[in-house]
Amino acid sequence: MAVYKRTYTRYAGPLTDERFRFAILPRYALQSVFGTRFYTGAFVLALVPHLIAMVIIYLRSNVDALATLGIDIRPLQFLSIDGNFFGTLYVVETFISFFLVALLGPGLVSPDLANNAMPLYLSRPFSRAEYVVGKLSVLVIVTSLITWVPGLLLFGLQTALAGLSWSWDNLRLLGGILVGSWLWILTISLIALALSAWIKWRPVAAAALFGVFFVSAGFGAVTNVMLITRWGTLLNLPSAMRMIWRWLFLNETQYRITTPPWGTIPAWTGLLPLLVVCGLALLLLSWKIRPVQVVR
Amino acid sequence: MKWNLWVHQALVVMRVELKRYILARRWIGVYLAAFAPVVLFLFVGIRMQMRGTPLADLSEMYAFFYQTFMLRLAIFFSCALVFSQLFRGEMLEKTLHFYLLAPVRREVIAAGKFLAGSVAMALIFGVSTTLTNLLIFMPASSGTSFFLEGEGIPNLIRYLLVTILACMAYGGVFTLTGLRFRNPVIPAIVIGLWEAFYFVLPATLQKFTVMHYLQSLLPLIIDRGPFSIVVDASSALFSVLILFSLAALFVWAAGKALCGTEITYSSD
Amino acid sequence: MQSDRLIAFDNVSKFYGEVLGVNRVTLSIAPGVTSLVGPNGAGKTTLMNLMTGVLHPTKGTIRVLDVPSSDPEKFYRNIGYCSQFDAFPKGLSGYHMIHSMMMLHGFNRREAEERTWKVMERVGMTDAAHRRVAGYSKGMRQRIRLALALAHEPKVLILDEPLNGLDPMARAEVIELFRQFADSGMHVIISSHIMHEVDIVSDSVIMLSGGYVVAEGDIQGVRHEMEEHPIQILIRCDRPAVVASSVFQQDSVVEVRIHTDGHGLLVSTRNPDQFYELLNRIILQHRIAVESVAPADENVNAVYQYLVGSNGAAPL
Numbered sequence: 001m002a003v004y005k006r007t008y009t010r011y012a013g014p015l016t017d018e019r020f021r022f023a024i025l026p027r028y029a030l031q032s033v034f035g036t037r038f039y040t041g042a043f044v045l046a047l048v049p050h051l052i053a054m055v056i057i058y059l060r061s062n063v064d065a066l067a068t069l070g071i072d073i074r075p076l077q078f079l080s081i082d083g084n085f086f087g088t089l090y091v092v093e094t095f096i097s098f099f100l101v102a103l104l105g106p107g108l109v110s111p112d113l114a115n116n117a118m119p120l121y122l123s124r125p126f127s128r129a130e131y132v133v134g135k136l137s138v139l140v141i142v143t144s145l146i147t148w149v150p151g152l153l154l155f156g157l158q159t160a161l162a163g164l165s166w167s168w169d170n171l172r173l174l175g176g177i178l179v180g181s182w183l184w185i186l187t188i189s190l191i192a193l194a195l196s197a198w199i200k201w202r203p204v205a206a207a208a209l210f211g212v213f214f215v216s217a218g219f220g221a222v223t224n225v226m227l228i229t230r231w232g233t234l235l236n237l238p239s240a241m242r243m244i245w246r247w248l249f250l251n252e253t254q255y256r257i258t259t260p261p262w263g264t265i266p267a268w269t270g271l272l273p274l275l276v277v278c279g280l281a282l283l284l285l286s287w288k289i290r291p292v293q294v295v296r
Numbered sequence: 297m298k299w300n301l302w303v304h305q306a307l308v309v310m311r312v313e314l315k316r317y318i319l320a321r322r323w324i325g326v327y328l329a330a331f332a333p334v335v336l337f338l339f340v341g342i343r344m345q346m347r348g349t350p351l352a353d354l355s356e357m358y359a360f361f362y363q364t365f366m367l368r369l370a371i372f373f374s375c376a377l378v379f380s381q382l383f384r385g386e387m388l389e390k391t392l393h394f395y396l397l398a399p400v401r402r403e404v405i406a407a408g409k410f411l412a413g414s415v416a417m418a419l420i421f422g423v424s425t426t427l428t429n430l431l432i433f434m435p436a437s438s439g440t441s442f443f444l445e446g447e448g449i450p451n452l453i454r455y456l457l458v459t460i461l462a463c464m465a466y467g468g469v470f471t472l473t474g475l476r477f478r479n480p481v482i483p484a485i486v487i488g489l490w491e492a493f494y495f496v497l498p499a500t501l502q503k504f505t506v507m508h509y510l511q512s513l514l515p516l517i518i519d520r521g522p523f524s525i526v527v528d529a530s531s532a533l534f535s536v537l538i539l540f541s542l543a544a545l546f547v548w549a550a551g552k553a554l555c556g557t558e559i560t561y562s563s564d
Numbered sequence: 565m566q567s568d569r570l571i572a573f574d575n576v577s578k579f580y581g582e583v584l585g586v587n588r589v590t591l592s593i594a595p596g597v598t599s600l601v602g603p604n605g606a607g608k609t610t611l612m613n614l615m616t617g618v619l620h621p622t623k624g625t626i627r628v629l630d631v632p633s634s635d636p637e638k639f640y641r642n643i644g645y646c647s648q649f650d651a652f653p654k655g656l657s658g659y660h661m662i663h664s665m666m667m668l669h670g671f672n673r674r675e676a677e678e679r680t681w682k683v684m685e686r687v688g689m690t691d692a693a694h695r696r697v698a699g700y701s702k703g704m705r706q707r708i709r710l711a712l713a714l715a716h717e718p719k720v721l722i723l724d725e726p727l728n729g730l731d732p733m734a735r736a737e738v739i740e741l742f743r744q745f746a747d748s749g750m751h752v753i754i755s756s757h758i759m760h761e762v763d764i765v766s767d768s769v770i771m772l773s774g775g776y777v778v779a780e781g782d783i784q785g786v787r788h789e790m791e792e793h794p795i796q797i798l799i800r801c802d803r804p805a806v807v808a809s810s811v812f813q814q815d816s817v818v819e820v821r822i823h824t825d826g827h828g829l830l831v832s833t834r835n836p837d838q839f840y841e842l843l844n845r846i847i848l849q850h851r852i853a854v855e856s857v858a859p860a861d862e863n864v865n866a867v868y869q870y871l872v873g874s875n876g877a878a879p880l
Contacts, residue, residue: 203479207377207484218369219332219365298637309668391654398665402636558620559613
């Protein structure tokens with residue numbers, strides 16, 4: 001029946017709590033993400049390192065039992081499930097989560113800006129902050145599912161197999177998994193959103209994301225050579241994150257530079273570029289996410 | 297052949313398009329990539345670390361910077377960003393009508409847009425190359441004489457020529473990929489890897505990379521390590537001709553692709 | 565008529581994948597004002613885009629004044645297209661944009677400047693000429709689009725919803741402009757939803773529905789060919805009941821309805837010429853004071869309703 005033919009009555013049902021209205025955005029975004037085979041496949045592939053780690057943990061705890069079945073995996077006994085193990089796993093996940101964000105992130109804000117949807121969102125009781133949090137949560141949810149969530153499960157599995165004493169001795173790893181994962185998730189997610197807001201064309205926004213990482217890493221390497229310094233390493237965001245991982249998992253307060261000029265820098269300084277980049281991304285988002293565009 | 301008219305039209309397109317590139321906020325990434333090294337070299341100069349450094353070492357350092365960062369990263373990514381959006385970007389903004397409804401050959405439109413992108417990129421990175429080159433050599437004790445009496449100016453000219461040719465060659469490639477592919481990131485990644493690791497390719501295949509011809513024009517080639525396959529450099533004239541021809545070929549192909557382009561303004 | 569004075573569609577179809585745009589369209593559009601009429605999704609914009617070479621047909625050929633769209637240098641000299649979309653390069657002022665377009669047409673700087681100011685005066689945009697187009701209001705953008713289409717004095721003017729965003733005064737001016745162009749021998753193709761304006765301005769109409777041409781020609785001719793729908797004639801007079809009782813002498817009269825105000829009646833007849841003769845006799849016989857006699861449904865809206873239907877679907 002046409003709207004004008006109905007008797008109009010105002011909606012009298014329950015309203016979504018204001019605190020959770022932002023969740024409307026990830027609900028629909030995640031539906032469309034996991035509705036495609038490509039993205040679902042990429043997500044499943046991103047879990048492979050954790051699956052491999054799970055198998056290694058299991059086998060490592062059952063070397064003797066498997067030996068009685070005739071399966072000789074004694075070389076695995078030399079592998080310890082410790083900070084090194086989790087550190088290596090999370091360095092790999094750093095790159096995998098980056099690729100996943102590069103796939104998903106650029107398509108979050110750019111279509112809204114290209115198709116003039118911002119006034120539609122922001123003319124409702126929905127703030128810019130809620131919009132950003134909503135879009136950010138799409139990436140946070142997906143990357144959490146491939147970083148700290150399986151990481152905690154692996155920690156739990158190792159505890160179950162090796163005993164509580166192991167978990168007391170390695171409690172640091174728990175903090176490392178959570179803090180490190182969240183730091184990296186927020187950094188790459190904010191960069192991806194900021195680039196998606198800045199560049200309207202999704203494929204080019206994805207290319208710009210790669211550009212930001214590769215060009216800044218190259219510039220960092222050049223800075224080290226030209227200024228005969230080690231601080232250029234901080235411009236390489238994956239390297240900065242690697243510093244944080246080693247600090248969190250291995251308690252390495254000094255990070256060893258593996259390219260000229262060799263030497264060490266304090267591991268905590270890896271936080272600085274990540275925080276600066278997050279701040280810049282938020283600034284860019286506040287600049288671009290507006291209900292109207294003023295032309296002078 | 298109405299060459300006068302076509303040149304006039306291409307220059308009009310170029311002038312209209314140049315306004316979109318010069319000092320445009322959307323290209324802030326390109327300006328950062330081009331001028332961050334200038335700030336870096338300013339610190340190098342200010343610290344005067346190079347006062348005691350031999351000119352040969354300075355030349356090597358500059359060659360390392362130029363070939364590692366400038367050519368492979370800054371110019372490559374900037375050209376990918378700018379040129380792949382020449383046409384697709386206009387389709388997104390629904391402004392492609394403006395050119396396609398004009399009585400202009402599609403090849404001329406492609407040439408005009410390509411020229412605008414090339415002029416803008418060549419200007420930005422040309423200034424960056426010049427400033428970084430001056431800033432690394434001038435503070436040296438024999439820097440002034442190196443420029444006025446030595447190899448300084450010829451080397452600078454060679455670096456500038458390589459910068460301009462790199463912008464044109466990569467610009468042509470990405471103009472075509474931007475038109476032909478709905479998602480030009482994939483060809484950009486393939487081309488990027490092909491160009492970045494050209495030195496491990498067999499000698500014959502190296503002749504099918506832009507980097508080989510650009511390197512042939514540089515005053516100094518850096519060592520690429522034990523896995524690199526060293527190939528004789530092509531002659532300077534041949535390299536320039538090849539790069540110009542490549543750019544022209546890709547722009548012509550982009551023009552032909554534009555003939556069959558329809559404006560549907562559907563979303564990607 | 566010679567082919568170099570026609571816009572010719574020869575069995576043209578356009579499909580967007582599996583979705584039909586237009587199908588088997590064969591038209592010859594003569595000079596004058598021709599309106600494209602149809603519901604949303606009928607294919608009006610597709611037809612216009614095909615005419616302007618912005619889209620390529622899946623099948624068939626299109627020639628505008630005997631020039632195909634594969635020759636853009638000749639093709640676009642003849643055509644001025646005012647689209648729905650803002651086709652404005654960013655950062656340009658209205659003046660600069662039109663001036664650049666004139667330069668693209670090959671005019672020298674001085675002539676481009678003259679033409680630019682002339683057309684901007686014509687559309688009433690001289691005051692805002694140096695302001696950026698992005699800062700224009702909706703009506704100003706519509707005017708500048710029109711200016712862009714007119715500046716090179718094309719022989720064919722194609723306008724997609726040209727009156728959108730214009731105030732009533734501006735609409736009247738623009739309609740008058742179209743009439744002047746048509747009278748000078750130009751083709752003016754308009755697509756519009758505003759039926760009464762289409763009626764006022766058009767010499768002929770092309771009605772589209774579901775990608776098909778359902779009617780083509782001048783509106784009276786189209787209406788008279790629709791024999792399944794009797795012509796409705798509105799008569800305003802002092803004694804409508806007398807007229808009503810008398811008209812049924814003729815078999816071709818199928819329905820009479822007296823207006824609620826008691827001073828008029830609506831007659832449906834299958835043979836209007838015969839009916840007018842009868843009406844004359846009735847008026848003289850009964851000394852009826854007649855205020856007006858006019859066809860009630862010989863207009864675009866009525867024909868549109870008959871052919872396309874109120875739900876936008878073509879009747880079977």
